[in-house]
Amino acid sequence: MTETKEAIALVAHDQRKDDLVAWAKLHADQLSQYDLYATGTTGGRLAKEAGLDLTALKSGPLGGDAQIGAMIAEGRLNNLIFFIDPLTAMPHDVDVKSLLRLAILYETKLAVNEASASAMFPLQDD
Numbered sequence: 001m002t003e004t005k006e007a008i009a010l011v012a013h014d015q016r017k018d019d020l021v022a023w024a025k026l027h028a029d030q031l032s033q034y035d036l037y038a039t040g041t042t043g044g045r046l047a048k049e050a051g052l053d054l055t056a057l058k059s060g061p062l063g064g065d066a067q068i069g070a071m072i073a074e075g076r077l078n079n080l081i082f083f084i085d086p087l088t089a090m091p092h093d094v095d096v097k098s099l100l101r102l103a104i105l106y107e108t109k110l111a112v113n114e115a116s117a118s119a120m121f122p123l124q125d126d
């Protein structure tokens with residue numbers, strides 16, 4: 001029987017993308033052991049610049065946050081690394097709030113910056 005790999009979703013707001021890419025480069029070996037998902041623009045950068053093999057969803061403002069929220073609600077994802085920009089208003093703030101609400105509701109392991117993302121590893125099975 002093949003074992004299902006645990007999944008991690010990676011998301012960063014525009015002002016935090018450089019930081020997530022830099023963090024992901026440092027942790028590429030660890031990340032590559034998991035099924036990786038990302039919102040569209042974040043995923044494109046992580047694939048190109050950090051060499052990660054991942055599934056890119058829609059861009060956040062076009063429904064990518066909602067897709068990740070749906071994965072959480074369906075029990076398909078329980079790790080989320082979301083580098084949030086705390087200083088910029090977002091047109092899709094309701095989607096961001098919805099994703100965070102679902103992550104909290106479903107006990108998702110959630111990291112919002114470098115320190116908390118680094119503290120996620122090694123991931124432990126529930």
Ligand SMILES: O=C(CO)COP(=O)(O)O
Nearest residue numbers: 039040041042059060061
């Ligand atoms: O907006 C986002 C998260 O709220 C991220 O989306 P992108 O990765 O497509 O920029």
